[in-house]
Amino acid sequence: MTAMKYNVNGSTYQFDADPGMPLLWVIRDIIGLTGTKYGCGVEICKACTVWIDGSPEKSCDMNASEGVGRKITTIEGLSATPVGVRLQNAFIDCQAPQCGYCQSGMLMAAAKLVTSNSKPSDAQIDSALGNICACGTYPRVKQAIKKATGQPT
Amino acid sequence: MSKRTETKAGTVSRRAFLGGGATVVAMFALDAAPGSKMARAIAANLPVDTSGGPVNGWILVNADNSVSIAFGGAEMGQGILTGLAQAAAEELMVAWSQVRTQVAPTSQSYITGGSFGIRANFLKMRIAGAQAREVLLAAAAATWGIDASACSVSDGVITNTVTSATLTYAQVAKAASALTPSASPTLTDASKFRMVGRSMARLDLPSKVDGSAVFGIDVRVPGMLYAAVKNCPTIGGTLARTPATPAGAIAVVPLGNAVAVVASNTWAAFKAASSLSVAWTIPTAAAQLTTSTISAQAQTLMATGTAGSPAAERVGDAPGAYGTAVTRIESTYQLPYLPHVCMEVLNCTASVTPTSCEVWVPTQAASWVQATAMAITGLPASAVTVHPTLLGGGLGRKIEQDYVSQAIKVSKAVGKPVKLTWRREEDLSHDQYRPMGLVRVRLGADSGGRLTSIATRTVAPSPLAQRGWMAPTGNDNVEGAEGLPYAAANRLVEYVKHPAAVPVGFWRSVGNSINCFAVESALDELAVALKQDPLAYRRSLLAGDPRTLAVLDRAAADIGWNTAPAKGVARGIALSNGFGSIVALAVEVSQPTAGVMKVNRVACAVDCGLAVNPGQVESQMQGGIIQGIGTAFWGQTTFAKGVASSRNFSNTRMLLMKETPSITVSILQSGLESLGGIGEVAVPPTAPALANAWFKLTGARLRSLPFFPGANRMDD
Numbered sequence: 001m002t003a004m005k006y007n008v009n010g011s012t013y014q015f016d017a018d019p020g021m022p023l024l025w026v027i028r029d030i031i032g033l034t035g036t037k038y039g040c041g042v043e044i045c046k047a048c049t050v051w052i053d054g055s056p057e058k059s060c061d062m063n064a065s066e067g068v069g070r071k072i073t074t075i076e077g078l079s080a081t082p083v084g085v086r087l088q089n090a091f092i093d094c095q096a097p098q099c100g101y102c103q104s105g106m107l108m109a110a111a112k113l114v115t116s117n118s119k120p121s122d123a124q125i126d127s128a129l130g131n132i133c134a135c136g137t138y139p140r141v142k143q144a145i146k147k148a149t150g151q152p153t
Numbered sequence: 154m155s156k157r158t159e160t161k162a163g164t165v166s167r168r169a170f171l172g173g174g175a176t177v178v179a180m181f182a183l184d185a186a187p188g189s190k191m192a193r194a195i196a197a198n199l200p201v202d203t204s205g206g207p208v209n210g211w212i213l214v215n216a217d218n219s220v221s222i223a224f225g226g227a228e229m230g231q232g233i234l235t236g237l238a239q240a241a242a243e244e245l246m247v248a249w250s251q252v253r254t255q256v257a258p259t260s261q262s263y264i265t266g267g268s269f270g271i272r273a274n275f276l277k278m279r280i281a282g283a284q285a286r287e288v289l290l291a292a293a294a295a296t297w298g299i300d301a302s303a304c305s306v307s308d309g310v311i312t313n314t315v316t317s318a319t320l321t322y323a324q325v326a327k328a329a330s331a332l333t334p335s336a337s338p339t340l341t342d343a344s345k346f347r348m349v350g351r352s353m354a355r356l357d358l359p360s361k362v363d364g365s366a367v368f369g370i371d372v373r374v375p376g377m378l379y380a381a382v383k384n385c386p387t388i389g390g391t392l393a394r395t396p397a398t399p400a401g402a403i404a405v406v407p408l409g410n411a412v413a414v415v416a417s418n419t420w421a422a423f424k425a426a427s428s429l430s431v432a433w434t435i436p437t438a439a440a441q442l443t444t445s446t447i448s449a450q451a452q453t454l455m456a457t458g459t460a461g462s463p464a465a466e467r468v469g470d471a472p473g474a475y476g477t478a479v480t481r482i483e484s485t486y487q488l489p490y491l492p493h494v495c496m497e498v499l500n501c502t503a504s505v506t507p508t509s510c511e512v513w514v515p516t517q518a519a520s521w522v523q524a525t526a527m528a529i530t531g532l533p534a535s536a537v538t539v540h541p542t543l544l545g546g547g548l549g550r551k552i553e554q555d556y557v558s559q560a561i562k563v564s565k566a567v568g569k570p571v572k573l574t575w576r577r578e579e580d581l582s583h584d585q586y587r588p589m590g591l592v593r594v595r596l597g598a599d600s601g602g603r604l605t606s607i608a609t610r611t612v613a614p615s616p617l618a619q620r621g622w623m624a625p626t627g628n629d630n631v632e633g634a635e636g637l638p639y640a641a642a643n644r645l646v647e648y649v650k651h652p653a654a655v656p657v658g659f660w661r662s663v664g665n666s667i668n669c670f671a672v673e674s675a676l677d678e679l680a681v682a683l684k685q686d687p688l689a690y691r692r693s694l695l696a697g698d699p700r701t702l703a704v705l706d707r708a709a710a711d712i713g714w715n716t717a718p719a720k721g722v723a724r725g726i727a728l729s730n731g732f733g734s735i736v737a738l739a740v741e742v743s744q745p746t747a748g749v750m751k752v753n754r755v756a757c758a759v760d761c762g763l764a765v766n767p768g769q770v771e772s773q774m775q776g777g778i779i780q781g782i783g784t785a786f787w788g789q790t791t792f793a794k795g796v797a798s799s800r801n802f803s804n805t806r807m808l809l810m811k812e813t814p815s816i817t818v819s820i821l822q823s824g825l826e827s828l829g830g831i832g833e834v835a836v837p838p839t840a841p842a843l844a845n846a847w848f849k850l851t852g853a854r855l856r857s858l859p860f861f862p863g864a865n866r867m868d869d
Contacts, residue, residue: 018421025420029379034371035364037545039496040577041423043869044802047496058869075364088362095354095768098776099230100361101368101496101545126811132802134496134546135230136779138810140772 004068008033009077017064024048024059026067027074035075035104039132046131049105050074056112075104083148084111090148091141098135105131110145119149212241212285213255214326218309220247220285223257226274227265227517228357229547230776231832232769235355236271237278239765243348244282244341247322248308254356259539262519266552266659268732268830271765275828283341284334292329293320343763343825350822352768357543369515369542370574372502378403380563380573381422384411384583385433388442388655388795393432399425406566413563415571423576438654439795447653447792448487451591451612454649455485458610462648465628466635469643471595474606478597482679486594486671487857489789491587491660492799494807497545498580501560504570505530510537511570512561515544517552525554529561549659553585581799585658586790588613588630589651592671597643602683604694606643609634611668614651616658633668633837638701638730639676639694655792661780662833665731670858673727673841677848687845688714688726700823701730704758705737707819711756712739722753725846727838733829734761738778738842740814742850750847750860752782752814757835762827764820771818774835778816781839783808785858787865806865 001016006026013031027036027050039047041060048059051073078084087110090096097103106129113120113128120128125145133141143153213221222241228234234254242252263273286306293311294301297318305312309322343349360366385391395407402425404415412431416422441447475481502513503526510526519541526537544551560573575583590613597606613630617623628648635646660666680690688709695702705728709715718724718741726739741754757774764770787806791798799805844855859865 021418021420025418028371029418029420032373033364034367034373037368037496038370038419038498038574038577040802042577042801042803044867045496061869079363091362092354092358095352095358095772097230097355097358097361098232098772099496099544099546100357100366103361104364107362126809129810132496132807132809134494134548134780134807136776136808136813137772138779138813139775139816142810 002065004064006031006067006072007070008072009074009080019063019065021064022060023050023062023064023067026064027059027072033074033076037101037104039102044132045102046109047102047105049108049131051108051112054112056109075107078107078111081111083114086148087111087114087144090144094140094144094147094153096137096140096144098137102131102133103137106133106137106141110141114145114149119151120145212245212281214289214322215253216323218321218323219251219253220245220309220322221253221255222278223261224254225257225262226270227541227544227547227551229265229517229544229551231270231773232355232766233265233270234357235353236765236769237274238356239348239353240275240278241282243346244279245286246306246309249348249353251309252356256541259519259523262541264520264552265517265547266549268832268834270830270832272733272828272830275765279340280338283338287338288329288332288334289322289325291332292325295328296320296325349765350763350767352766355769366543368497368545369502369513370497370500370545372513372542372572374502374504374513374570374572377502377570377572378415378567379417379419379422380406380413380415380560380571381419381426382408382411382413382559382573382575382579383426383429383431384579386582386796387433387435387439388792389439390433390435390795393434396429396431399429401425404567406563408559408562411559413559413573415563415567419572419574422574427576435795442653442655442792442795444791444793447589447651447655448591450653451589451651454612454651455591455593455610459647459649462626464645464647465631466644466646471606471608471643471645474643475595475597475608478605479600480598480602480679480682482594482596482675482682484594484675484678484856486592486674488590488592488667488670489791489858490589490655490657491784491788492581492584492790492805493548493550493660494581494805495544495546495548495550498577499550499556499575500573501557502570502572503560503564505561505565508532508536510561511540512538512557513540513542514557514560515542515547515551516557517544517547517549521552521554522557525557526561529558530565548661549663550584552659555585577801581790581801581805582797584790584797584799585616585656587660587666588616588657590630590667592634592668594671594675596675596679598679598683602685602690604639604641604679607637607639607641608645608647609668609672610647610649611664612649612651613667614653614655614657618650619657630664630667632664632731633666633729634664634672636730637672638698638728639691640697641694661777662731662836665729665833665837669727669729669837670840670844673729673838674844674854674856677725677841677845678854681848691726691728700760701728701735703821704728704735704760707758707821708737708739708756711758711817711819712741712754714739723846723850725842725844725849727842727845729834729838731837732834733827734759734831734834735829736774736834736838738838740842740846742843742846744850750786750843752843755814755816756819757816758819758821759831759834760821760823761829761831761834762823763825764822767820770820770831773831774818775816777833777835778839779808779813781836782843785840785843786861787859789859789862789865802867804865806867
């Protein structure tokens with residue numbers, strides 16, 4: 001066990017953890033922010049997407065020690081960003097989520113895309129959102145991203 | 154995020170539900186869901202909790218003049234929480250912004266399955282809303298000393314039409330709660346609906362975009378430990394001896410066909426469980442559970458048939474008519490075992506003490522969870538509390554009790570609250586799969602091309618029989634073969650039970666997902682043999698069924714069936730009727746590289762009677778089609794000596810956004826009298842529509858699912 005200090009959504013968390021524990025489980029089980037989801041543990045489904053220093057990363061693929069000294073943003077911190085709020089509202093306006101389980105990862109990926117590309121094309125949205133959704137919300141998620149960026153849906 | 158649903162982890166107890174300034178103003182009874190064989194089996198044989206009397210729900214008026222509508226089902230993405238609230242709110246005459254929902258106590262829950270949510274509860278929720286409105290109006294009228302007919306109501310505010318005085322629901326709720334509601338309140342005429350039939354915003358979505366929604370896997374209980382399971386990799390195998398507690402773990406709990414490892418966090422439990430070296434006792438019968446063996450058995454059973462068993466449907470003399478038919482089609486279609494693949498893996502949190510048991514769980518069957526807990530703990534119903542959570546997908550998998558029972562046993566063994574979570578690898582390799590199927594279809598047509606006989610024989614393992622819910626000579630997996638809308642004087646629907654011991658269960662659309670592929674493909678083959686257009690041929694068989702014909706025509710019109718497709722593009726069509734609804738899909742496919750199918754466009758038409766929330770009907774159609782494409786392309790689990798092939802998404806490919814075609818959905822409304830289910834109906838016609846289009850494009854007939862088993866890999 002190693003003493004660690006994290007910055008998540010602007011708050012500081014101090015705790016002891018196994019340095020090999022994936023960041024996903026630090027966030028969920030130790031820090032207690034459960035909006036970030038476990039889907040596969042093998043970096044495929046992207047339900048666990050968070051931002052590390054502003055870049056979307058699969059948190060199941062990072063060790064606890066790699067989170068130290070980084071600025072971590074989870075879905076619970078997305079509302080603090082104007083782009084995040086715009087997307088959250090668009091996801092609701094377009095009634096995109098169904099079961100909702102994968103939507104945290106979808107939103108984190110979408111918010112990063114929109115931050116760096118104010119008018120993403122369909123192909124750019126497809127490429128940035130490789131998240132698995134078993135409910136099949138893809139058409140409405142895409143519609144929501146276009147709506148949030150002022151593009152015709 | 155201004156508005157937030159009240160649906161958080163955990164049911165409140167009845168006392169808590171009634172507290173907080175809320176007042177009961179109506180109580181309504183929900184009967185067991187009528188209809189299907191599955192529902193009848195549930196009603197007849199299952200440990201449904203009856204201690205609370207009839208299944209009930211309540212409507213409450215809160216101090217802020219909002220209303221809380223109790224929800225006794227499972228919200229797993231299908232929007233039923235919102236749809237049922239719309240039904241009650243319509244009659245209550247409140248604004249949508251006043252509506253909250255609250256998880257009903259277990260004794261008031263219903264089993265969520267068979268696309269029954271709206272069909273079984275819509276009218277009852279309306280009655281509940283109307284009862285509440287009537288007693289509230291009566292209480293206001295009494296206050297004013299006038300007749301209730303002199304009161305009007307809008308947005309939960311009652312107006313005295315004589316004096317223009319007003320009272321809110323909250324102001325009269327206490328008095329209203331003392332009144333006895335009418336058993337047959339006056340319901341709003343369907344032509345005057347202002348909330349039903351509109352795409353009201355889902356009540357659960359605000360919590361699903363900011364991380365605050367609580368799924369089962371998100372439950373946190375004070376003092377909770379974490380458990381992971383290692384299920385015996387081989388079907389039927391049992392633990393030979395309990396392994397020693399590994400380093401980093403707190404306890405190991407034997408579970409018969411599995412072992413649980415308890416640790417201080419999920420990851421430590423996962424790590425310890427996967428590193429565990431376990432000795433299993435493997436039954437010799439497991440050697441037979443190999444896909445090639447199971448398929449060969451199915452071929453034998455197909456040939457021997459069902460001597461002595463009654464047909465599921467028999468009209469006229471199908472074999473005789475087939476024998477004298479001028480044009481005949483006999484084709485056999487093969488379908489694999491399919492995993493459910495809910496994005497939220499199986500999990501359950503339990504807290505067992507000598508005198509109580511609490512369970513927090515994503516479940517489609519809260520009352521069965523209570524029965525499971527009672528059986529394991531020996532506690533009475535009154536000592537067991539079930540907190541159903543939101544479900545990260547259900548798809549039929551979360552009706553089962555395997556994961557629930559494990560969590561309760563582990564908590565009981567360690568004497569602490571425990572959250573038990575299955576790794577994705579366990580979830581996919583220990584599913585209760587959609588049965589494999591072998592379906593033979595024989596179609597006969599006369600010299601004029603008219604269909605004279607249709608005979609199907611479905612060989613498949615039976616989820617009902619595996620649970621002891623069906624007589625030995627009963628029929629299972631015949632949905633999608635029986636009750637077809639096509640005109641044919643002679644019909645025969647046979648089922649042959651396959652004895653394979655691979656655990657099978659209820660998978661979105663059950664038998665329809667098997668038989669619709671076979672029947673709709675075979676009809677296409679017959680149309681080709683008759684040199685008729687597949688749409689025109691289907692139309693000729695539906696002349697006596699204008700409702701179905703309208704759905705088919707709409708899908709065809711939406712895809713532009715009567716115009717030539719672009720070069721290199723071909724169209725296919727398929728129809729499905731199940732769960733009281735009718736769906737037609739017309740698709741366009743192309744072949745960007747040899748042997749690769751691309752779905753360019755899908756036009757879906759659906760008639761579910763009345764679309765309570767058209768936006769959610771569209772969502773369910775889109776989602777079902779997307780699941781239908783992914784499973785048609787790649788979905789299967791194979792077995793080698795009782796060991797499942799599915800591991801993780803690495804070999805369980807899912808359709809991604811970039812592969813999703815444009816999907817249009819047209820909703821036809823034939824009326825409130827023919828209310829149908831919507832959660833499952835889009836899946837069945839997807840695979841045959843694709844196969845039919847692929848045949849048109851390439852001349853190759855796809856009779857085996859999945860179409861592209863070799864392309865099932867995904868990576869990061």
